Amino acid sequence: MDQATVRPKILCVDDTPEVCTLVQRLLSHRYDVAGANDGLQGIEIAVDIRPDLVLLDMHMPGLTGYEVATRLKSLMPGVPVVALTADVTADIRKRVLAAGCDGYLAKPVDPDGLEDQVQAFLDGAREELKDDSYRQDYQQTLVVRLEDKVRELTRTLERNAELDAQNIQLLEQAQRQARLLAAGAKVGRSIVSILDLDALLNTTVDMICDEFGFYYAGVFLIDEMGEWAVLRAGRGEAGGAMIAKEHKLKVGGLSMIGTCITQRQARIALDVGEEPVHFKNPHLPHTRSEMALALVVGNEVIGALTVQSVEEAAFGDEDATALQAMADQLAVAINNAQLLKELETAHEELVRAKTFEAIATATGEAIHWVGNKAAPIPGSVARITEDFVRYMALANALVPQLPLELREQKFAQLLADAAEVIAERGNFLKDVQADLESCSLKRLRNILSVESIFEDLEIIQSSARAILNIKEDLIGPARKRKDQVISVADLLMETIASMGISDDVARTLFSEGLPCVRADPSQLERVFINLIKNSMEAMVGVEDKRLFIWGREADEPGFIMVDVTDNGHGIPPEIADKIWVAFYTTKGDRGGTGLGLAACAQIVGQLGGRISMESEVGVGTTFSVLLPVAAKEDVEAVAKT
Numbered sequence: 001m002d003q004a005t006v007r008p009k010i011l012c013v014d015d016t017p018e019v020c021t022l023v024q025r026l027l028s029h030r031y032d033v034a035g036a037n038d039g040l041q042g043i044e045i046a047v048d049i050r051p052d053l054v055l056l057d058m059h060m061p062g063l064t065g066y067e068v069a070t071r072l073k074s075l076m077p078g079v080p081v082v083a084l085t086a087d088v089t090a091d092i093r094k095r096v097l098a099a100g101c102d103g104y105l106a107k108p109v110d111p112d113g114l115e116d117q118v119q120a121f122l123d124g125a126r127e128e129l130k131d132d133s134y135r136q137d138y139q140q141t142l143v144v145r146l147e148d149k150v151r152e153l154t155r156t157l158e159r160n161a162e163l164d165a166q167n168i169q170l171l172e173q174a175q176r177q178a179r180l181l182a183a184g185a186k187v188g189r190s191i192v193s194i195l196d197l198d199a200l201l202n203t204t205v206d207m208i209c210d211e212f213g214f215y216y217a218g219v220f221l222i223d224e225m226g227e228w229a230v231l232r233a234g235r236g237e238a239g240g241a242m243i244a245k246e247h248k249l250k251v252g253g254l255s256m257i258g259t260c261i262t263q264r265q266a267r268i269a270l271d272v273g274e275e276p277v278h279f280k281n282p283h284l285p286h287t288r289s290e291m292a293l294a295l296v297v298g299n300e301v302i303g304a305l306t307v308q309s310v311e312e313a314a315f316g317d318e319d320a321t322a323l324q325a326m327a328d329q330l331a332v333a334i335n336n337a338q339l340l341k342e343l344e345t346a347h348e349e350l351v352r353a354k355t356f357e358a359i360a361t362a363t364g365e366a367i368h369w370v371g372n373k374a375a376p377i378p379g380s381v382a383r384i385t386e387d388f389v390r391y392m393a394l395a396n397a398l399v400p401q402l403p404l405e406l407r408e409q410k411f412a413q414l415l416a417d418a419a420e421v422i423a424e425r426g427n428f429l430k431d432v433q434a435d436l437e438s439c440s441l442k443r444l445r446n447i448l449s450v451e452s453i454f455e456d457l458e459i460i461q462s463s464a465r466a467i468l469n470i471k472e473d474l475i476g477p478a479r480k481r482k483d484q485v486i487s488v489a490d491l492l493m494e495t496i497a498s499m500g501i502s503d504d505v506a507r508t509l510f511s512e513g514l515p516c517v518r519a520d521p522s523q524l525e526r527v528f529i530n531l532i533k534n535s536m537e538a539m540v541g542v543e544d545k546r547l548f549i550w551g552r553e554a555d556e557p558g559f560i561m562v563d564v565t566d567n568g569h570g571i572p573p574e575i576a577d578k579i580w581v582a583f584y585t586t587k588g589d590r591g592g593t594g595l596g597l598a599a600c601a602q603i604v605g606q607l608g609g610r611i612s613m614e615s616e617v618g619v620g621t622t623f624s625v626l627l628p629v630a631a632k633e634d635v636e637a638v639a640k641t
Contacts, residue, residue: 039063538568
């Protein structure tokens with residue numbers, strides 16, 4: 001930048017911001033004006049910007065303008081320092097010159113003359129002090145002020161030393177409090193996750209002694225009658241010996257434990273030898289101070305915690321605060337452990353009752369179901385027996401009319417033998433024959449039909465098959481698995497083909513490179529047969545049947561998902577949960593054991609997978625099977641064979 005364009009820098013130091021602002025407004029069109037609101041700040045800015053002139057208020061708090069002027073002249077002897085003050089006392093001009101100022105300007109600032117006055121000082125104008133007595137007076141004033149500052153500083157240092165000592169004491173107390181709180185927090189974090197009561201109590205007393213450095217810690221719990229505080233956990237051999245002797249203290253008795261339980265607040269014995277309500281325990285001979293803290297949950301006191309030290313006066317109020325916070329956490333943890341124990345007991349009883357109920361219900365359902373399936377069999381057997389006897393009666397009526405050589409033929413002999421056996425069972429063919437002879441041929445054709453015999457046999461066969469199927473549904477999932485690596489896509493294609501479902505109905509989509517699973521092929525095939533069969537039956541009456549099977553990698557890593565979707569009638573929401581219940585079926589007299597889906601869920605669950613269902617009435621149903629992917633080493637082992 002061209003030196004001719006550099007503007008002079010003016011620094012205005014005044015504790016009245018409005019003065020600095022006014023000076024900036026009057027001079028900034030020609031000069032670069034900076035401001036400072038106290039003496040120290042003015043010195044710092046002057047050192048930083050190296051002004052060409054300083055306008056200085058003489059009466060400022062802290063460091064006065066006189067002292068600032070002296071300091072600035074020592075730092076920048078060639079820079080003019082001009083006093084700008086409202087002081088109009090006698091000899092003010094001489095006093096400011098004695099302090100080192102090069103000139104004097106009075107306040108209020110003259111707006112019309114300020115610029116010319118400033119420029120004059122910049123051009124070299126200076127005022128001189130001809131009477132050195134003012135300089136001597138100023139120096140003496142400086143010495144006196146310095147002495148006052150030294151005295152003030154000395155008092156401040158002494159006060160600071162006292163404050164430092166107090167702060168050190170407070171810091172030590174705070175650090176101790178922090179250590180206590182940190183130790184309490186560590187103990188609290190550790191114990192809240194322990195749900196076994198005995199493990200909780202034993203861990204607690206050990207951690208308290210280790211973290212706080214105590215000689216002994218013990219936990220007392222109030223008995224069911226509320227009369228005794230019973231020691232449930234104690235540190236070391238002493239604690240073990242007292243527990244073995246079933247150590248207990250009377251609630252409200254002459255002990256710190258009994259008293260703190262009654263009063264529901266901490267008790268501290270700084271010297272147990274002088275404590276009137278302290279139990280002298282022979283197992284803890286080195287105890288010199290003790291603290292007892294009530295264990296309170298809500299409004300109920302459940303016990304107390306004792307901590308003991310080998311030092312006298314080892315406990316203070318801050319210890320009580322930190323330890324009480326930890327004791328409160330301990331009380332909650334103990335209460336939770338007790339509630340969990342009660343809950344486990346109640347759960348065991350409930351499970352036992354529910355198990356018996358489930359067994360009874362399942363047995364009743366099974367008996368009812370088997371009874372329904374077996375009910376047609378006796379009627380069919382009776383009709384077949386009746387028809388058989390009638391046909392035997394017809395044959396028996398014809399045999400006597402045969403020529404003698406035919407009556408001795410082996411077939412005739414077999415008929416005669418059969419007639420005797422029938423007679424022994426209470427059916428007399430002659431009586432049956434007599435009834436038949438009274439009927440016309442048309443009537444005989446109505447009451448005797450080979451077709452009706454086959455119908456009854458089909459009823460028996462169907463009932464027997466259903467009963468055998470329930471055996472497979474019940475026993476199949478429990479049968480020992482013979483797991484192997486399976487391509488689900490291949491298994492599903494073979495299953496669809498074996499069920500004879502046409503390509504017009506079934507559509508399949510399998511992701512490329514669909515991972516294999518490890519399962520028993522027979523059981524996994526049974527799962528998909530049941531699901532596909534259910535889908536086909538759900539589409540009965542649907543004109544354009546659509547079965548869609550989609551296999552892909554699941555969103556959950558390490559699993560594949562297979563959807564079996566139909567456009568059938570759908571499953572109403574009110575029975576959506578019931579379909580997984582054993583023996584529940586919506587097929588009525590169309591067959592079905594009610595065990596298919598229950599068996600599917602059990603088989604898939606045994607493989608580590610899940611099965612779920614989504615359905616909308618009138619739209620269709622999707623069953624989703626989640627299966628874990630086979631381990632890489634299993635797949636590689638198969639590839640090598």
